[in-house]
Structure formats: C-alpha cells, structure tokens
Amino acid sequence: MSARKSYQEQLEELQQEVLKMGTLVEQTIFNAVKSLKERNEELAQQIVDGDDFIDEYQIKIEDFCVKLLALQQPMASDLRVISTAMKIAVDLERMADHAVDIAKVTLRLAGQPLIKPLIDVPRMAEIAQKMIRESLEAYVHHDISRVEALIGYDHEVDALYNQVFRELLTFMMEDPRTIRQATQLLFVARYLERVADHATNLGEAIYYMVTGERKDLNC
Template structure:
C-alpha cells in the first residue's frame, strides 16, 4: 500500500476508534443516570464494571496516535489532528469516570426512596450526551461552528445545575439521612456539569485543530 494512502487510512481508523469510544461513553452516562433514577443497584454495578473497557479504548487510541507521530512524522496540520484525538480520548475517559461516580452514588442510595422523582438530572444528562455527540461530529467533520455552538449548550447545563442547587438547598431539613441524599444528588449534578465541561474541551480542541488558534468555550 502507498505510504501516504496507508497514513490516511490510519487517520480514518483513528476517527473510527474515537467515535466507537464516544458511543460507549454515551451508554455509560445514560446507564448511570438510569440506575440512579430507579435506584437500580445491578445496573450501577454493570456501569462500574464496564469502565475497564473505556480505559482500554483510551490506551488503544493513545498508542495509535503515538505510532502515527513516530512513523509518519506528520506536518503541523496533521499533527494537530492526531494530538487532538489523543486529548479527546482523555476527555472521554474522564467523562466515563463521572459515569462511574454517579453509579457509585446509586449504590450508596440503594434501598432508599428518592425524596422526589428526578427531573433536572436526567435533563442535564440528555443535554450532556447531545453535546458529546456534537463534539465528536465536529471533530470528524472539522466543523468549527459546530464546535463553537457547544458553549450555548454548556450554558443550558449550568442553568439547570443552578436551579437544582436552589431546589435541593430549599429541601434541606433537620433530617440527616434526608440531607445526605440531597447532598449526593447535588454531587451527581456536579458530575454532569463536569461532563458538559469536558465536551467543551473537545470543542476547543477542534477549533485549535482546524484554525491553530485557542478559543475558550467554557466561560
């Protein structure tokens, strides 16, 4: 196979690996939040158990990136594509870690009844997952505008987080177990807010990859 053709094929395979990892991370976030909504300890255990697969995917992508740099000595623009892929893999792994964090909270709350049905947390998760999809599509299509639009969605997540904080604070009482659950739910919202931040990191990486310029989307 022609060296240049083989190089481009490797870049395509790198993008494929990233999208595959991204889809698995989406599943992890959704599974974690679903486990919390129903306090399903078994689903939480499965989510935690699946994290090793995400870690393996990240390592595979990082190894592919290092191999491409070592063997192909890419030019500046291609180097940014490869470097961005490596950083995206790290952000995806950290998002998956937050899914594990949420699943662990499900396990802590197992056997209890939720103080109220979850509404804001699933909505935050829905937006965060949509942001994740958009960030990866922005990467594969090298779409700067798509990447920049993540900032507006991040604002939505921040607003939901603020409303949940206000709501949960208002529900605090002298009942220690009750307050403990509220505290854990606030932590879940914090994890989802960080998931959204990681997707804006991906968007910033895409903008730098395409333009060579830094832009802060998480302001």
C-alpha cells in the same frame, strides 16, 4: 505514495476509534443517570465494571497516536489531528469516570426511596449527551459551526445545576433526614456539570484541530 495512503487510512482509523470511544462514553453517561432514575443497581454495577474497558480504550488511542507520530513525520494539520485525538480520549475517559461516580451513587442509595422524582438531573444528562454527540460530529466532519453551539448548551447545564443545587439545599434545610441523600444528589449534579465542561474541552480541541487557532469556550 502508497505508504502515504496507508498513513491516511491509519489517520482515518484513529478518528473512527475516537468516535467509537465517544459513542460508548455517551451511552455510559445515559445509562448512569438511567440507573439512578430507575433505581437499577444491576445497570449501575455494569457501569462500574465496564470502566476498565473505557480506560483501556483511552490507552489504546494514545498508543495509536504515539505509533502514528513515530512512524511518520506528520504534516502540521495531521499533527493536530493526532494530538487532538489524544486530548479527546483523555476528556472522554474523565467523563466516563463521572458516569462511574454517578453509578456508585445509585449503588449507595440502594433500597432508599428518592426524596424527589429526578427531573432536572436527567435533563442535565440529556444536554451533556447532546454536547458529546455534537462534538463527535464536529470532530468527524471537521465542522466548527457545531463547536460554537456547545457554549449555549453549557450555559443551560450550568443553569440547571444552580437550580438543582438550590432545590436540594431547600430540601435539606426543611428536613434534615434528607441530608444524606441530598448531598449525594448534589454530587451527581456536579458530576454532570463537569461532564458538560469536558464536552466544551472537546469543542476547544476540535476547534484547534480544524483551524490551528485557539478558542475559549468556557465563557
């Protein structure tokens, strides 16, 4: 019985680790867009340098999961908690990669004035961050009502992406000198759109963890 309890404590610890990684990734995305908006190359470089730490975090969580699976014969619901932790860590790591992609754009555009103030891109980032936070809350509290809210946020991000895309295309067509920078900003918008997709993946994984059923949030 006490071994069982220690197992429960380990499951709890696993979830805390996922939460910590998620909070770190959310902050990294915020900082990536901040570095671009404020043309802060030092901050961008910190994000690039910090990526190894996030990669290691993912591996740490995966090893933890494999250890838990090996030590115990988990029940079905615990199995879902463990396999979901593995999946969440993969999606979080991919989101952090996109933050690095954005930070690299900051570094690439160093010294160039922006062709326009960034407004929709930071809004996309804000919503994507909110999606990560909601997912983490849903994860910790096993609360699927929060998962369903992700669909609406994802649509907002998609709409902003389309808006940014059209706007940048117009810039490029009107003034070919903006093309080089505009394509970089186009990629940034795309990365954020992907981050939001990854957040809906989190939602799907958490829905499965809680209910044992599959739900498609990419609709």
